[in-house]
Amino acid sequence: MKIGEIVAENRTFYLSSHARERIRQRLNIESESTSLVWIMESIASTVKTIPEGITTKYITEVFEIICEGPKLITVVLLDSSNTYKNLFKGVVTKEFNRLLTIKKRELKKAEIAVCETQLNSLRLKIRTLPNLFGKI
Incomplete structure (x- = not known):
């Protein structure tokens, strides 16, 4: 089992300052706890998971969530959406x-x-x- 899978199962994430700012900009979510709940729900509804070394990309229908172990790096809006x-x-x-x-x-x-x-x-x-x- 890889780190990304363990983290997704245990649901223990923490946000980088960059991720906090991107979630605030793109989703208008100010609270860190609300952001973490949104992240966990989004990762649960992931369409595709791409492990790349120590980083893992969780692709949903609208966003690409990039994590480095338990640390959420950023949230990117997909061009297709x-x-x-x-x-x-x-x-x-x-x-x-x-x-x-x-x-x-x-x-x-x-x-x-x-x-x-x-x-x-x-x-x-x-x-x-x-x-x-x-x-x-």
Whole structure:
């Protein structure tokens, strides 16, 4: 029997600070005891368990729970469960390209303004050069 299996059977987990923060962000669970109950229930309903050396990945329908022995390392949202990501992917790409085009236009206008200013400055220097050489 491996460590991950023993830990899953005994239900003795403790949270790393990173895991505590990820559970708070992704599940809005503040209490550590509530987080541990959620972890135990999720591990009980695991779809797939992947042991990788000292770490074990428990994959549920929505999350991937990564443990290192009894220590919960992190909770990751699976991409396959994130259907909104696929729905908004095209919209976000289109909007990004539109904004990028607008910014490119603004940047090009600013570059033209800088070049015109430099050109006017050089013209002014060229006009004043003959006067300087004529006085020497």
